[in-house]
Amino acid sequence: MDSPLAVFSSAGAGALLVAGTLYCLFAFLLGPVEKNSNPAVNLSGGSIAAGNVRDKYEFRRPKETVRVTDKVPDFVDTFYNLVTDIYEWGWGQSFHFSPPVPGKSDGEASKLHELMIVDLIGARPGDRILDVGCGIGGPMRTIAAHSGANVVGITINDYQVNRARTHNKKAGLDKQCDVVQGNFLAMPFPSNSFDGAYSIEATCHAPKLEEVYAEIFRVLKPGALYTSYDWITTEKYRPEEDAEIIQGIERGNALPGLRSYSDITAAAREVGFEVVRVRDLAREPTTARWLEVGRMTYWRNHVVITVLAALGNHIVVSVLAAVGVAPKGTVDVHEMLCKTAEYLTKGGEKGIFSPMHMILCRKPAEK
Ligand SMILES: C=C(CC[C@@H](C)[C@H]1CC[C@H]2C3=CC[C@H]4[C@H](C)[C@@H](O)CC[C@]4(C)[C@H]3CC[C@]12C)C(C)C
Numbered sequence: 001m002d003s004p005l006a007v008f009s010s011a012g013a014g015a016l017l018v019a020g021t022l023y024c025l026f027a028f029l030l031g032p033v034e035k036n037s038n039p040a041v042n043l044s045g046g047s048i049a050a051g052n053v054r055d056k057y058e059f060r061r062p063k064e065t066v067r068v069t070d071k072v073p074d075f076v077d078t079f080y081n082l083v084t085d086i087y088e089w090g091w092g093q094s095f096h097f098s099p100p101v102p103g104k105s106d107g108e109a110s111k112l113h114e115l116m117i118v119d120l121i122g123a124r125p126g127d128r129i130l131d132v133g134c135g136i137g138g139p140m141r142t143i144a145a146h147s148g149a150n151v152v153g154i155t156i157n158d159y160q161v162n163r164a165r166t167h168n169k170k171a172g173l174d175k176q177c178d179v180v181q182g183n184f185l186a187m188p189f190p191s192n193s194f195d196g197a198y199s200i201e202a203t204c205h206a207p208k209l210e211e212v213y214a215e216i217f218r219v220l221k222p223g224a225l226y227t228s229y230d231w232i233t234t235e236k237y238r239p240e241e242d243a244e245i246i247q248g249i250e251r252g253n254a255l256p257g258l259r260s261y262s263d264i265t266a267a268a269r270e271v272g273f274e275v276v277r278v279r280d281l282a283r284e285p286t287t288a289r290w291l292e293v294g295r296m297t298y299w300r301n302h303v304v305i306t307v308l309a310a311l312g313n314h315i316v317v318s319v320l321a322a323v324g325v326a327p328k329g330t331v332d333v334h335e336m337l338c339k340t341a342e343y344l345t346k347g348g349e350k351g352i353f354s355p356m357h358m359i360l361c362r363k364p365a366e367k
């Protein structure tokens with residue numbers, strides 16, 4: 001008869017094998033939405049050490065909208081440490097929404113949305129273009145590859161800088177695309193040094209829109225164009241009825257307070273821009289992917305994350321550490337994103353919110 005120890009160790013080995021196999025199945029079958037993106041096995045806390053993710057999340061849990069102006073960039077940085085890997089894994093390398101295009105996949109529609117910027121700001125080969133709040137650089141690579149321009153991106157989050165640089169290199173675009181860590185409210189670039197600029201769903205993180213617009217205005221050459229796709233509340237928004245939805249969107253996306261569509265034009269004019277065109281790109285289509293977010297198969301993604309995190313707590317972690325396991329706290333962050341998606345869907349369905357308010361501005365040419 002086998003000794004109790006031998007039975008225990010063979011049962012333990014069996015359990016490890018089953019857990020390991022399950023883990024690999026989840027990791028490989030439920031890979032990233034985009035080829036070359038982040039597989040679930042790599043979910044991390046960004047620049048936050050794995051052991052500190054839960055503490056950081058607890059500390060930063062978005063209980064309420066953060067409106068204390070000077071704390072916002074730091075809060076946003078922590079937010080992106082927590083969500084960047086989940087975004088990349090579940091959404092792709094471009095952290096924005098896009099209008100659907102009949103006959104095109106979500107990925108193609110997203111690229112077309114990015115390519116429209118090349119036309120809007122007239123980016124040409126050799127131009128120096130600024131990407132304000134560049135994420136991990138999905139849009140930057142599309143724009144550089146199609147226009148031949150050199151793109152410099154800025155993001156507050158160091159982890160995103162590394163991720164963007166890795167992807168730029170893989171795509172063979174590291175000569176054309178540069179990424180720096182910095183605050184877009186005080187950019188480390190000389191005045192009059194860019195031939196064009198754009199921002200996609202990023203300036204909504206600025207506590208005061210005029211401050212980021214003033215910086216963009218400063219670094220653009222006279223006569224250069226800037227376009228932005230931004231999050232706004234529409235004219236249908238009624239604070240008395242809709243405040244809960246809008247606050248849900250703000251909390252779950254680390255926003256200091258959504259602005260109304262009319263604030264965007266006012267801020268651009270205030271810093272000296274000529275407003276060339278304004279349009280809400282979310283208005284016409286009804287089946288946009290961004291409306292579908294709330295209906296996505298959460299349970300599937302949630303199961304993967306829960307299993308990965310549970311395994312992380314288990315003894316198997318020591319065996320699997322070599323491949324990397326989701327840190328504690330990932331489940332909470334994911335749960336928060338599920339709720340956020342519900343609010344986004346509600347806001348979109350009611351037509352009180354748009355993530356695609358487009359403005360095109362020009363820095364006046366010198367007389
Ligand atoms: C512009 C911003 C981010 C916009 C979007 C890229 C993200 C907004 C909500 C995110 C998501 C919600 C649900 C997640 C899902 C539960 C998970 O399993 C997989 C990832 C999600 C789909 C995730 C992806 C990115 C978003 C759509 C803000 C921050 C200003």
Ligand SMILES: C[S@@+](CC[C@H](N)C(=O)[O-])C[C@H]1O[C@@H](n2cnc3c(N)ncnc32)[C@H](O)[C@@H]1O
Nearest residue numbers: 094095096133134135155156183184200202205
């Ligand atoms: C939703 S993501 C969009 C990223 C990118 N534009 C895209 O479409 O993939 C918002 C980006 O804005 C950046 N951001 C927010 N506040 C910032 C700040 N104060 N300074 C620099 N970047 C900031 C974030 O780090 C993040 O990269």
